[in-house]
Amino acid sequence: MKNNKTCPYINFSWNGTKLELYASQALFIPSSRELLISDIHIGKAEYFQLNGIPLTNNEDENNINRIYKLINQFKPKKLVILGDLFHSKYSLNKNLIYKVERLFKIFENKIELIEGNHDKGCQISNISYLKEKKSLNLLFTHEPITKKDNNTLNICGHYHPKLILRNNQDQLSFKCFAFDSINNNLYLPSFGDMTGGFLCKKHFKKWALISENNIVEIS
Amino acid sequence: MKKLYEKDSENYIRKFFKENNWQPLDFQIEAWDSYSRGESGIIQVPTGCGKTYAALMGPLLKLKEQNFPKGINILLVTPLKALSRDLKKSIINAIQFFDANISVGIRNGDTSNYEKRKQIIKPPNILITTPESLTLLIANKEANKLFSNLFSIIIDEWHELMGCKRGNQCELALSWLRGNNNNIQIWAMSATMGNIEEAASSILGLSYKQPKIIKSNIVKSIEIKSVIPDNIGTFPWSGHLGIKSHKSLIKEIDKNKSTLIFTNTRNQSERWFQCLRYFNPEMEDNIALHHGSLDKEDRKLVEEGVKEGSIKWVVCTSSLDLGVDFQPVDQIVQIGSAKNIGRLIQRAGRSAHKPGGISKILFMPTNALELLEVSAMRKLINKGITEKINIPELSYDVLLQHLVTLACGPGFDPNIEKERIKNCLSYRNLKDEDWNWCLDFLEYGGRCLKAYPKYKKIEKNYEFNNKNNFKYIVKDKTLIRIHKFNIGTITNDKSVIVKYIKGKSLGSLEENFASKLKIGDTFFFAGKMLEFIKIRDNILYVKKSSQKSSKIPAWIGGQMVISDLLSKNIRKEISLTNELFSFKGFVNEELKSLLPILEKQKEISKIPSEKQLLTEIYSYKGFKTLFVFPLEGKFVNEGIAFLWALRYANLNKATFSIASNDFGFSITSTENYDFSLLTNYLSYFMSSKNLSKDLESAINFSELTKNNFKNIAQISGLINNNNPSKLKTSNQLIISSNLLFEVFNKYENNHLLLKQSYEEVKKNQLEIDRIDSCLQRMSKLDLILNETKSPSPFAFPLLVERLNNTLSNETIEERVNKLIRSYEK
Incomplete structure (x- = not known):
């Protein structure tokens, strides 16, 4: 890390399309005013509770509030959720469903949802899942798509990219954005505050989310 | 079936001994007598003196008298699987004389599933097992039936179990077995320890008055x-x-x-x-x-x-x-x-x-x-003096595991169980409030989860037609299976398996060491020089190498700390050496060989007596170092070093580096730092006031607590490392202990398991009680502050230690050699 100043977002350009990678775990596309987040895993704590492990995040209070905050901050045309909004159909309960339905109602016609593997069987009124979405020279999916052509960038979730910074005495791990230049995939960090992650492959380009308003390129 | 001819049981045992040409020892006879009077207790003799037969003969005789009631009659608990075979041999030797119809079984992690099932259907009279396998038996739905005719429990090598959480686990299992059947006689065998009375009451419970303590007069020189x-x-x-x-x-x-x-x-x-x-x-x-x-x-x-x-x-x-x-x-x-x-x-x-x-x-x-x-x-x-062994107190994680074990097996009535548990030595101070917390935690997931209906672990199961009587049980079969897979209190650090690329496994390394290896690096492990090839799915692949390398893996927690008893006597020993110079007779080889070093110490500084606290100040190449010799264990010395560095910094701001060993510690700063502040502010440095608080600000407490919480989370069932492989859900249940730690901190900051983690760090890692008493002891000593021209022999090891932590482009050996050269002049 070269400087000590915090940096809330980093620019990433794809064949003329500007993307902004935010430390607040979202990606913003100024030209289309689309805001992207991924892998929220609502109901994860409840899933653990169901299995005898008393974990809580106060019914995803923080996750939902952060979504409201982002929408108010960016005032996007569309909020696109790249899958895994929910953790499991077994752990959805009334309160959680109510919270999500309310969110979708308030921002009616503004939220688009791509179906992730965890969303299977999570049916909620007013919500329909998309398989994928095209926008400009970008393709939004949940799971990464292997390279189709050189011009399209695939923005996806699913992977929960993480990285570890370490020296002799210390090590810390961070969520990150990751870019796979071989397959043209840009991975979003997982948005949920209870989500774990997987280490990035070596050739990935990475941007670590150090704090809520500091993102740093790692080379 | 033969009837017992002799009423006088001892005679019958004597016959067995005679047949083998053995002479019963006094302590063995004492143990047999005591058993026949219906007593329980502990036998403390050195290993290899025949304590197995001392404890076993009484129960065997009783077994014969009672004509083999159904179920397990005699339970033998040993800390190590490897000991079981030996025990079985001795038992078989005896039952061939007593009655060949007595059956003996072994049940531990190596026992086949077929054998285990057979043991449940037709239990052997005598079962040899480990604490973990015993707990697993209690988690069996048939537990009540299995143990209904149990009349004797023998615990082997109790000193091995007592000092750790496995001891707690045994205590709790025993409390349940005792509670189920008042007439059980329990005997433990132990090596010599300083608090044998406590050991006895830990296995028998507090309500058992005056346990029998049998010590042999055999002195093993x-x-x-x-x-x-x-x-x-x-x-x-x-x-x-x-x-x-x-x-x-x-x-x-x-x-x-x-x-x-x-x-x-x-x-x-x-x-x-x-x-x-x-x-x-x-x-x-x-x-x-x-x-x-x-x-x-x-x-x-x-x-x-x-x-x-x-x-x-x-x-x-x-x-x-x-x-x-x-x-x-x-x-x-x-x-x-x-x-x-x-x-x-x-x-x-x-x-x-x-x-x-x-x-x-x-x-x-x-x-x-x-x-x-x-x-x-x-x-x-x-x-004949040895250390005390302290059993960990109020381990809530083990208690929670025990309660789930009972709920998986026969179920438990909280009012009855509470009394049984408070009768255990290490849970005697369990507060009602904390007991209720534990139940809440298991039934509802804790205070912060009370409103969440989906949580389930233990549930109330009401008696038919009776709304007041209930037992806690675990209903979900998957939860029972996961729990059984994770019973035990032995936790491992994350490790990777080392394997030859061709397949044979060599052992395991700590992840930390493995993560620092690069392809082609060589290191010495399992007695072989190995070359690192790749790491995949937690397996580190290697091949043999003929290269030379100095890399040898280190494992965390390898360091042993000097015991309290020993450090006290070393202080005496050092004090004593003062007289050696005038004393002309022979003392012992060790002290004699040390004379040149001690003389040097005396010449440069001083050899402290028991009433003195020696400190030295030495300046070298722009650094000034204070050496202090409290002569306590390494961790205590280190704790005091951090404390004093903080207090120095409070008086006069500076940066310090610290080193410690079993003898003392050093604090190093720049050349112009005035360490002699110590003499003016002595009472401040020795004060126990704000000890916890000061230590917390000097040491990264929360990080230590977080690390320690890993083990607690595992034992209390929050993290399940072992899962039945068939279980589909297990992948979705992986969570890091760090996240749990943060969640509990955020939503329930007086969480009992967080408190336990904090207390364990304070007690076991920082040894805060020892620090406190050390400060009190030191405050009564006369302070000696010597400025030395060269480092004294006592100070020298600390000086070398410190070099490990400073930057230089010379190798350690070069720097040490330089120092030695300048010192011997």
Whole structure:
């Protein structure tokens, strides 16, 4: 890390399309005013509770509030959720469903949802899942798509990219954005505050989310 | 079936002894008498003195009298699987005389599933098991039936279990067994320890008044001989290895005798193994290595090799402290101080396994001052004094595990169970409030989760037609299976398996060491030079290498700390050496060999008496260092070092670096720092006021607590590392203990498990009680503050230690050598 100043977002350009990678775990596309987040895993704590492990995040209070905050901050045309909004159909309960339905109602016609593997069987009124979405020279999916052509960038979730910074005495791990230049995939960090992650492959380009308003390129 | 002819039971046992040409020993007769009176208690005799028969004969006789009631009648609990076979042999030997119809079974992790099922359907009269397997039996729905006719429990090597959470686990299991059946007689066997009364009440419960304590009058003499290098001037000062004096050691040990060479850490054992084999090439096939991180199969091979006699020397760690049915070996070598008298006695006991025999142990010091330790140890052993073993108190994690175990098995009534548990020594201070918290935690997930209907672990199961009586049970079969897979209190750090690329497994390494390896790096492990190839799915692939390398993995937690009892006596020993100079007679080899060093200490600074606290200030190349010698254990010294550094900084801002060992500590700063502030502010430095608070701000407390919480989360069932492989859901249930730690901190900051983690760190890692009493002791001493021109012999090891933590482009050896040269002038 070269400087000590915090940096809330980093620019990433794809064949003329500007993307902004935010430390607040979202990606913003100024030209289309689309805001992207991924892998929220609502109901994860409840899933653990169901299995005898008393974990809580106060019914995803923080996750939902952060979504409201982002929408108010960016005032996007569309909020696109790249899958895994929910953790499991077994752990959805009334309160959680109510919270999500309310969110979708308030921002009616503004939220688009791509179906992730965890969303299977999570049916909620007013919500329909998309398989994928095209926008400009970008393709939004949940799971990464292997390279189709050189011009399209695939923005996806699913992977929960993480990285570890370490020296002799210390090590810390961070969520990150990751870019796979071989397959043209840009991975979003997982948005949920209870989500774990997987280490990035070596050739990935990475941007670590150090704090809520500091993102740093790692080379 | 034969009836018992003799009413006088002792006579019958005597017949058995006569048949074998044995003479019953006094303590054995005492134990049989006591058992026949219906008493319970503990037998404290050195290993290999026949305590098994002392504890076993009474129950066997009773078994015969009672005509084999159904279910398990006698339960034998041993800390090690390896001991079971030995025990079974002794038992079979006896029952052939008593009645061949008595059945004996072994149940532990190695027992086949088929065998286990058979044992449930038709339980053996005598069952030999481990604490973990016993707990698993209690988690069985048939537990009540299995144990309904249990009348005797024997616990082997209780001293091995008592000091750790496995001890808590046993205590709780015993409390349930006792509660189920008032007439059970419980006997434990233990090596010598300083608090045998407490040991007895830990297995019998507080309500059992005056447990019988049987001590033998057998004194097993232990002869300690130190290997003293020819020239004390070349004696290694520090670097806890002392490998340089290997020649003196090799001269002393016989190549044809079976020998155990004990080291204190796995790292040290690897080094010594490498060294001994290098200098004795003709013995290549006769030297072996044995430590806890090596592959199980390889360890078994070594054990068998020793039994057959094909392997002569085994370099080992505490992995061979007990168990492993070795014949007694001929020679025992201890490299470096054992730091604990109990441990030394145990290790010495691996030779001359006969009552009345003399155990000999050869001691190889790894730094000069360790000779003082041995001198003090010998005196204590001759007086028959050993350390206390403290059982961990209020381990809520083990308690939670126990309650789920009961709920998986026969279920429990909270009012009855509470009384049973509060009757345990280590839970005597359990508050009602905390008990209720534990129930809440298991039933609702804790205070913060009370409103969440989906949580389930234990549930109330009401009696038919009775709304007031209920038992807690676990209904969900998957939860029961997961729980059973994770019973136990032994937790492991994350490790990776080391394997040859062609397939054979060698053992395991800590993840931390593995993560620093690059492709092509070579390192020494399992006695072999290996080259790192790749790491996949937690397996580190290697191939053999002929390259030279100095990398030897280190394992966390390898360090042994000097016991309280021993450090106290070392202070005495040092004080005593003051008189050595005027005393002309012979004292002992160790002190005699130390005279030149002690003289130097006296010349440069001073040898402190018990009433004095020695401190020294020494300046060198722009640095100034304060040396303090409280002569406590390393961790206590380190704790005080942090505390004093903080207090110095409060008085006069500066940055410090710190080093510590078992003798003392050093605080280093820049040349112009005035350490003599100590004399003016002595009471401030010695004050116990704000001790916890000051330590917390000096040491990264929350990080330590978080790390320690890993184990607690595992034991209390929050993290399940082992899952039945068929379970689909297990992948979605992976969570890090760090996240749990943060969640609990955020939503329930007076969480009992967080509190426990904090207390454990304070007690076990920082030893805050010892720090407190050390400060109190030091505050009564006369302070001696010497400015020295060169580092004193006491200070020297600390100076070397500190160099490990500073930056320089010279190697450590070069820098140490330089220092030695400037010092000997």
